[in-house]
Amino acid sequence: xxxxxxxxxxxxxxxxxxxxxxxxxxxxxxxxxxxxxxxxxxxxxxxxxxxxxxxxxxxxxxxxxxxxxxxxxxxxxxxxxxxxxxxxxxxxxxxxxxxxxxxxxxxxxxxxxxxxxxxxxxxxxxxxxxxxxxxxxxxxxxxxxxxxxxxxxxxxxxxxxxxxxxxxxxxxxxxxxxxxxxxxxxxxxxxxxxxxxx
Amino acid sequence: xxxxxxxxxxxxxxxxxxxxxxxxxxxxxxxxxxxxxxxxxxxxxxxxxxxxxxxxxxxxxxxxxxxxxxxxxxxxxxxxxxxxxxxxxxxxxxxxxxxxxxxxxxxxxxxxxxxxxxxxxxxxxxxxxxxxxxxxxxxxxxxxxxxxxxxxxxxxxxxxxxxxxxxxxxxxxxxxxxxxxxxxxxxxxxxxxxxxxxxxxxxxxxxxxxxxxxxxxxxxxxxxxxxxxxxxxxxxxxxxxxxxxxxxxxxxxxxxxxxxxxxxxxxxxxxxxxxxxxxxxxxxxxxxxxxxxxxxxxxxxxxxxxxxxxxxxxxxxxxxxxxxxxxxxxxxxxxxxxxxxxxxxxxxxxxxxxxxxxxxxxxxxxxxxxxxxxxxxxxxxxxxxxxxxxxxxxxxxxxxxxxxxxxxxxxxxxxxxxxxxxxxxxxxxxxxxxxxxxxxxxxxxxxxxxxxxxxxxxxxxxxxxxxxxxxxxxxxxxxxxxxxxxxxxxxxxxxxxxxxxxxxxxxxxxxxxxxxxxxxxxxxxxxxxxxxxxxxxxxxxxxxxxxxxxxxxxxxxxxxxxxxxxxxxxxxxxxx
Numbered sequence: 001x002x003x004x005x006x007x008x009x010x011x012x013x014x015x016x017x018x019x020x021x022x023x024x025x026x027x028x029x030x031x032x033x034x035x036x037x038x039x040x041x042x043x044x045x046x047x048x049x050x051x052x053x054x055x056x057x058x059x060x061x062x063x064x065x066x067x068x069x070x071x072x073x074x075x076x077x078x079x080x081x082x083x084x085x086x087x088x089x090x091x092x093x094x095x096x097x098x099x100x101x102x103x104x105x106x107x108x109x110x111x112x113x114x115x116x117x118x119x120x121x122x123x124x125x126x127x128x129x130x131x132x133x134x135x136x137x138x139x140x141x142x143x144x145x146x147x148x149x150x151x152x153x154x155x156x157x158x159x160x161x162x163x164x165x166x167x168x169x170x171x172x173x174x175x176x177x178x179x180x181x182x183x184x185x186x187x188x189x190x191x192x193x194x195x196x197x198x
Numbered sequence: 199x200x201x202x203x204x205x206x207x208x209x210x211x212x213x214x215x216x217x218x219x220x221x222x223x224x225x226x227x228x229x230x231x232x233x234x235x236x237x238x239x240x241x242x243x244x245x246x247x248x249x250x251x252x253x254x255x256x257x258x259x260x261x262x263x264x265x266x267x268x269x270x271x272x273x274x275x276x277x278x279x280x281x282x283x284x285x286x287x288x289x290x291x292x293x294x295x296x297x298x299x300x301x302x303x304x305x306x307x308x309x310x311x312x313x314x315x316x317x318x319x320x321x322x323x324x325x326x327x328x329x330x331x332x333x334x335x336x337x338x339x340x341x342x343x344x345x346x347x348x349x350x351x352x353x354x355x356x357x358x359x360x361x362x363x364x365x366x367x368x369x370x371x372x373x374x375x376x377x378x379x380x381x382x383x384x385x386x387x388x389x390x391x392x393x394x395x396x397x398x399x400x401x402x403x404x405x406x407x408x409x410x411x412x413x414x415x416x417x418x419x420x421x422x423x424x425x426x427x428x429x430x431x432x433x434x435x436x437x438x439x440x441x442x443x444x445x446x447x448x449x450x451x452x453x454x455x456x457x458x459x460x461x462x463x464x465x466x467x468x469x470x471x472x473x474x475x476x477x478x479x480x481x482x483x484x485x486x487x488x489x490x491x492x493x494x495x496x497x498x499x500x501x502x503x504x505x506x507x508x509x510x511x512x513x514x515x516x517x518x519x520x521x522x523x524x525x526x527x528x529x530x531x532x533x534x535x536x537x538x539x540x541x542x543x544x545x546x547x548x549x550x551x552x553x554x555x556x557x558x559x560x561x562x563x564x565x566x567x568x569x570x571x572x573x574x575x576x577x578x579x580x581x582x583x584x585x586x587x588x589x590x591x592x593x594x595x596x597x598x599x600x601x602x603x604x605x606x607x608x609x610x611x612x613x614x615x616x617x618x619x620x621x622x623x624x625x626x627x628x629x630x631x632x633x634x635x636x637x638x639x640x641x642x643x644x645x646x647x648x649x650x651x652x653x654x655x656x657x658x659x660x661x662x663x664x665x666x667x668x669x670x671x672x673x674x675x676x677x678x679x680x681x682x683x684x685x686x687x688x689x690x691x692x693x694x695x696x697x698x699x700x701x702x703x704x705x706x707x708x709x710x711x712x713x714x715x716x717x718x719x720x721x722x723x724x725x726x727x728x729x730x731x732x733x734x735x736x737x738x739x740x741x742x743x744x745x746x747x748x749x750x751x752x753x754x755x756x757x758x759x760x761x762x763x764x765x766x767x768x769x770x771x772x773x774x
Binding site for chain 2: 084085086087088089090091185
């Protein structure tokens with residue numbers, strides 16, 4: 001399993017706008033940008049301030065193709081998954097509630113996953129994955145394609161696919177933008193979409 | 199005149215001076231007072247374990263009996279400080295053990311404690327009475343076993359929110375049969391416990407006033423324990439669910455009857471696992487409660503919380519989850535007229551954003567509870583109008599910590615920053631000592647803070663401000679500032695370096711994801727040899743460029759009398 005690098009969330013804006021005024025659309029990529037901005041910092045007037053949560057959220061994402069070895073050389077040390085630093089609440093309190101929220105008393109969370117162009121879908125147990133890393137590996141094993149990682153340069157080609165999910169509000173989002181626990185809390189089903197659609 | 203009194207008289211007078219600050223002030227009056235004070239000092243508080251060395255503590259206060267030590271900076275609670283940063287208690291315990299100090303009480307916060315430290319501690323001080331560990335880590339239940347086995351006169355073992363590795367030993371069983379002096383026992387942060395040992399321990403300790411169980415203690419065991427300890431003042435329940443197999447109604451009846459006899463309980467917490475239908479069992483003692491902590495009780499619905507709260511007319515401190523909702527807070531406001539402290543925690547911190555509590559709930563509380571002086575409030579949104587109303591209703595805030603879950607979110611009604619709202623708070627609560635900001639904020643809020651928050655000692659800033667001016671307003675205006683922690687805000691070298699002397703009047707400054715550069719930090723370190731300026735750099739896959747113009751990801755500086763620490767890990771660079 002190769003660890004690709006870091007997923008950085010950066011938002012730059014020239015004008016004074018507020019995260020809450022941005023509407024989610026059904027387009028997964030725009031929605032991904034807005035969902036991450038609604039959780040990341042917003043911006044101030046005058047100066048463009050780049051809010052980079054790379055300190056807080058760094059997710060190592062695995063890939064399944066050698067194509068990416070060329071684009072992204074393997075780092076010499078592994079990227080650690082950073083635990084969350086926002087909201088400012090102690091991890092102990094957090095995990096106590098998350099356990100309830102996710103109801104880990106149930107051992108599995110099976111969701112449907114379809115690939116564009118293939119009418120028969122599969123089912124995948126998300127609780128059996130321990131992060132985006134293993135999710136992408138598992139998905140790559142189940143379907144005959146290469147999954148691009150978010151954060152990588154967009155390759156507009158019909159040969160590559162991206163992983164998206166439908167959230168509780170019915171919007172389609174890019175997988176990988178939000179912390180794993182939040183993703184588990186919100187995901188309803190997965191879809192493997194062509195990269196050139198995003 | 200005081201100079202003509204013998205030392206014993208001075209000492210006797212100083213006995214009445216108990217607060218740390220007052221004693222510190224006394225010691226500065228003259229050499230005589232310094233001398234008398236230092237020999238008679240029994241309680242010492244060290245807010246930063248790296249500000250001074252154990253040897254100097256022992257040299258100055260040879261009579262110390264009670265010591266408090268704090269290690270990591272506050273933002274370590276939110277995973278901003280990497281593992282292995284520091285804060286080891288071992289050198290302190292070793293030095294105290296070598297000396298002839300008669301240590302009786304030790305209180306540690308955010309420190310790394312090892313089993314060896316606990317073992318040495320348990321063997322070195324014959325009169326050791328009280329161990330309180332808050333947010334510590336690095337030890338296992340083996341260390342607890344040593345404390346239990348060796349501290350013959352132990353009165354208090356209080357473990358609050360520590361990370362403890364649990365071994366298969368039954369540490370609780372290590373308390374000898376002769377241990378009958380326990381007054382306070384808190385092991386809520388553990389996952390397991392030996393029930394039989396616990397019940398025997400409670401039975402032979404009639405002075406037990408404070409008992410906080412963990413989730414491995416089922417409700418049946420709680421009932422038996424309460425039968426043995428009806429004198430408890432402070433109770434933390436463990437699991438509060440009825441086992442489906444047992445005869446529910448019988449167990450419930452017994453529990454209710456037993457709880458009713460516990461007329462002394464004033465503080466109630468726990469409910470780590472709770473079945474709503476069991477809650478009515480505690481209604482009889484709710485009338486007397488002054489402190490109620492339901493912040494771990496994720497299983498209780500808003501409506502059940504409300505039913506419970508209606509019985510709690512004497513509540514002074516309430517810690518609760520936001521599933522109580524704005525409506526529930528209105529009930530709190532009409533029921534708990536003596537409320538002084540409120541903490542509302544998010545039940546779904548990473549959730550998509552349905553508003554559990556909003557500004558409405560807070561305004562209701564402020565309106566019904568004018569004695570409110572301490573607030574921690576996690577919410578989805580806040581308005582200036584609401585904050586202004588709160589400021590008008592409550593003028594006694596000492597602690598005001600607001601966390602709007604969406605960083606840098608403006609007032610949703612006016613789309614304005616929350617400067618005016620927070621400004622109103624600091625202007626009306628003249629004695630405010632601690633403030634945490636959130637939401638969209640410009641430099642203006644800092645102008646207000648600098649102008650009005652004269653007693654402010656601790657300020658937490660995240661995703662706020664426009665320019666260096668913001669930070670400067672605070673540094674210039676808040677004369678009593680001791681701790682300043684800032685993340686993700688556009689403050690840089692200009693603000694950092696304007697008044698370098700200021701930092702020696704403070705305990706510490708934390709800045710992460712701001713605009714200070716390596717060069718700026720180096721300049722500061724060079725000018726101020728009595729500050730440790732630590733650069734924390736965990737980017738092990740990126741070369742730290744060592745260029746002065748490079749922005750520093752995390753900087754932690756603190757005043758110290760003992761120079762750069764020798765236990766700093768590789769990723770911490772102390773500038774000189």
